[in-house]
Amino acid sequence: MNTIYLKQIPSFPSTEIPLPSSKSESNRVLIIDALTDGENEISNLAEARDTQTMIRLLKTNPPVFDVLDAGTTMRFLTAFAAVTNQNKVMTGTARMCERPIGILVDALRELGADIHYMNKEGYPPLAIHGFKGQLVDQISIRGDVSSQYISALLMIAPLLPNGLSLELTGKVGSVTYIEMTLELMKQFGVAYTWEENIIKVGSQKYHSTAFAVESDWSGASYWFSLLACAESGSLFLKGLKKDSLQGDSKIVEIMDHLGVKSEFVEGGIQLTKQKVKGLKSWDFTHCPDLAQTVAVTCAVLGQKVDFSGLESLRIKETDRIYALQQELAKFNAQLLEGENEVFTLIPSVEIPNEVQIHTYDDHRMAMAFMPLMTKTNVIIEDPEVVNKSYPSFWKHVELVELEN
Ligand SMILES: O=C(O)C1=C[C@@H](OP(=O)(O)O)[C@@H](O)[C@H](O)C1
Numbered sequence: 001m002n003t004i005y006l007k008q009i010p011s012f013p014s015t016e017i018p019l020p021s022s023k024s025e026s027n028r029v030l031i032i033d034a035l036t037d038g039e040n041e042i043s044n045l046a047e048a049r050d051t052q053t054m055i056r057l058l059k060t061n062p063p064v065f066d067v068l069d070a071g072t073t074m075r076f077l078t079a080f081a082a083v084t085n086q087n088k089v090m091t092g093t094a095r096m097c098e099r100p101i102g103i104l105v106d107a108l109r110e111l112g113a114d115i116h117y118m119n120k121e122g123y124p125p126l127a128i129h130g131f132k133g134q135l136v137d138q139i140s141i142r143g144d145v146s147s148q149y150i151s152a153l154l155m156i157a158p159l160l161p162n163g164l165s166l167e168l169t170g171k172v173g174s175v176t177y178i179e180m181t182l183e184l185m186k187q188f189g190v191a192y193t194w195e196e197n198i199i200k201v202g203s204q205k206y207h208s209t210a211f212a213v214e215s216d217w218s219g220a221s222y223w224f225s226l227l228a229c230a231e232s233g234s235l236f237l238k239g240l241k242k243d244s245l246q247g248d249s250k251i252v253e254i255m256d257h258l259g260v261k262s263e264f265v266e267g268g269i270q271l272t273k274q275k276v277k278g279l280k281s282w283d284f285t286h287c288p289d290l291a292q293t294v295a296v297t298c299a300v301l302g303q304k305v306d307f308s309g310l311e312s313l314r315i316k317e318t319d320r321i322y323a324l325q326q327e328l329a330k331f332n333a334q335l336l337e338g339e340n341e342v343f344t345l346i347p348s349v350e351i352p353n354e355v356q357i358h359t360y361d362d363h364r365m366a367m368a369f370m371p372l373m374t375k376t377n378v379i380i381e382d383p384e385v386v387n388k389s390y391p392s393f394w395k396h397v398e399l400v401e402l403e404n
């Protein structure tokens with residue numbers, strides 16, 4: 001098995017981290033670009049495998065769209081292929097074929113798409129056999145499983161002859177990602193309304209424009225965590241802006257409680273250490289990708305915290321609740337399931353001299369446990385797993401190591 005060894009570094013001098021581009025923004029912009037008649041000027045697309053897979057599939061248009069382990073690529077391309085009247089097989093890794101897609105398929109079938117399950121009802125692989133023409137212009141969709149189904153439908157909505165009125169039902173999670181989708185659509189000239197739980201997008205064209213993808217706030221979260229866990233140090237994260245389309249910019253507020261001060265300056269954000277104010281509870285409903293980062297930070301910093309809004313974590317790259325519980329236990333921290341979907345993070349009492357982290361084919365497991373290197377020697381299994389969203393992650397870790 002391939003591993004990476006992170007020798008303990010309790011503190012580090014000021015280091016500049018370049019950061020990758022956002023894969024969420026990139027994958028939306030690529031779909032919008034494919035649906036725009038004219039030419040767009042898109043820059044700064046992500047190096048993330050999820051984005052590179054999207055680029056390759058859109059460019060080569062093979063009969064089988066194998067998205068590997070990319071959730072957004074699967075969900076967005078399914079809606080795209082269906083309403084652009086294509087015959088396509090949608091598939092991915094074994095794990096991708098365990099991640100539900102029934103809610104999106106039901107909605108697309110209601111709209112007029114011909115889609116069959118090739119194996120298990122509700123899950124990829126799918127066979128898409130074109131579009132019969134728009135059958136309805138109003139759809140209800142539950143929002144508690146994945147916002148990606150909603151984003152997928154919104155992006156294809158302007159193409160529909162009658163547009164689309166989408167009623168969101170139940171608890172809606174990851175709302176910040178729905179907002180990102182709509183804001184990007186707006187930047188490409190598409191109008192929408194969102195009143196209470198109904199989003200309406202009329203039939204209209206996307207307009208060509210220039211768009212530069214922002215740096216990735218989810219990727220930035222690991223650097224906030226590294227500084228929070230370190231004895232001393234400072235970090236400059238390049239390319240981040242205060243007004244971001246990404247909900248994971250919430251990390252600024254979370255880390256303000258956990259000892260990291262953020263100052264937006266020209267060209268990025270300067271992170272310095274401050275007194276730990278403490279965190280009692282946090283709701284991750286709209287920033288689920290930050291949960292692993294914050295869990296490890298709190299475990300290391302001795303913070304007992306109630307985590308809520310973790311429901312979607314079980315159906316991501318791995319069952320992230322199980323994975324966190326297993327790996328936190330290796331340094332005597334716990335994530336205990338309580339009543340009403342609240343989990344309590346019990347921090348570590350004693351960290352062993354060396355900890356080996358299993359990564360469960362999940363990039364965020366590898367990256368979230370990196371900051372443990374401030375307290376002990378860490379071995380990360382399958383380090384290349386980070387390629388899904390942040391291929392240059394270990395190179396950036398070396399920048400911190402080199403300063404020592
Ligand atoms: O739309 C997006 O770009 C994403 C939405 C979120 O998924 P869910 O909506 O399934 O929570 C998030 O976890 C994922 O990493 C990216």
Ligand SMILES: C=C(OP(=O)(O)O)C(=O)O
Nearest residue numbers: 069070071072289316317
């Ligand atoms: C959940 C994630 O991605 P996706 O759902 O797009 O596979 C992620 O990047 O953490």
